[in-house]
Amino acid sequence: MIMKSSNVVWHQSTVTRQNRQEQNGHLSAILWFTGLSGAGKSTLAHAVEDALCKMNCRTFVIDGDNIRHGLCADLGFSSEDRVENIRRIGEVAKLFTEAGIIVLSAFISPFRADRDRVRELVPEGDFIEIYCQASLEVCEGRDVKGLYKKARSGEIPNFTGISSPYESPEEPEIIVKTGEDSLEACAQQVIEFLQVRGIVQPTSA
């Protein structure tokens, strides 16, 4: 765009995603962690981020902690609001990829259609769906936040896995067995995928 003032011409410059990726030494992508409450999505996302940070990558985790009281503070848990919640998270994740960052999103995101909508929002290959597979028994057994207990007693309605369905991914890029494997092993599995895909550089062993 050229903008003509009285006597000066203003040119619009652009720093591209490509520029940023070169600056960072890695590609950007969305790592979309999905699974039941208590499956370990957020903990795994932070562990992967920690490993990537040690490899000098630029990363950011979006999860309930920084989204629910901020960007999506106006949304409740109705079906409509849950769709809008995931839509906004997808749009924010997209902005982060444009900024050259590996963004890790950790939300139950129980519905296939919502996740697929985010996948379609970005260029092919940018959306990496990571299914955090843990049985309801394991998740409910952990019940870190006491939510399952409240869901069973009816105090929390529409709780995924109890009173609302979880639609597991049909063709996720990665399945991590967060109900069985160690955090370290799960994180390593994600890092290796990113290396094979060429998103980050292989680590010198």
Added chain:
Amino acid sequence: MIMKSSNVVWHQSTVTRQNRQEQNGHLSAILWFTGLSGAGKSTLAHAVEDALCKMNCRTFVIDGDNIRHGLCADLGFSSEDRVENIRRIGEVAKLFTEAGIIVLSAFISPFRADRDRVRELVPEGDFIEIYCQASLEVCEGRDVKGLYKKARSGEIPNFTGISSPYESPEEPEIIVKTGEDSLEACAQQVIEFLQVRGIVQPTSA
């Protein structure tokens, strides 16, 4: 947080804003460009980003181009929607500062209360208000997108400066005379402010 699975303990690790800032070699902040349509907010934001990028800083511009059709695609131009628009932009900008990035936002953001709400959202010093000062005559004379013509004919209602007020900042951190000065001079003024504030390192002259 410690999460106990059957036989493994999962610890939550955290990469902090402090870590990211050290990794990047500069602090993060919100550069909030405000002013009339045609004042050059977006062009200046991109010019500042370009200069910062050459100084190897991590930056990102949010403006109408990447917000209006994405995160805020569901919003119109009613008073209520305009408030929500700025609220979401503020929340996204906050996330970027937490990610260690200098985020440059370029929106008319005509109302003081909306801008002040963003200022209060983040720690003191993070919000840098940059008033792009250009007279209505200059902006309307440029009319790059033909919007003023449409506003004058009534085709666009509630147009800032014509049929809706613009509340200029009372104590902005920076005033740039975008109606008079060159793009280069305005960009340089912003960069120097960031250096004096210690957000970015002084350049070796």
